[in-house]
Amino acid sequence: MKHQSYFDLVYYVTQQIPKGRVTNYGAIADYLSLGSARMVGWALTQSHSSSMGNIPAHRVVNRKGELSGRLHFATPTRMQELLEAEGIEVVNDKVVNFEELFWHPEELDDD
């Protein structure tokens, strides 16, 4: 690891999110000490420009578990489709059992 922008840090953490789990912007921002959840959101807007490319941004939702960033995907329904494909229930653009599926960066529960 070398000097990396908060962008890369956000991308890295986002990629660590286990399949079928979700997290929110505040958790990542706090874990990386970015100081603002907006930095996470902003980084994800540029996720398509990241060197890694495949950033599972669909696993990152807001504090309410709402798919606030769905409009930034290829299609507004893309985010929900990806979540449902991982076994996550989405109703009315919100994650069902969000608290149960919530994942914290510190847990790093691989598998």
Add this chain to the structure above:
DNA sequence: TCTTTGACGTACA
């Protein structure tokens, strides 16, 4: 350089 905006979150009326 200044102003506005933003995939957020918390506080308060």
Add this chain to the structure above:
DNA sequence: GTGTACGCCAAAG
């Protein structure tokens, strides 16, 4: 529960 205000900090115009 809803609406408004503010903090946070970076990018775009």
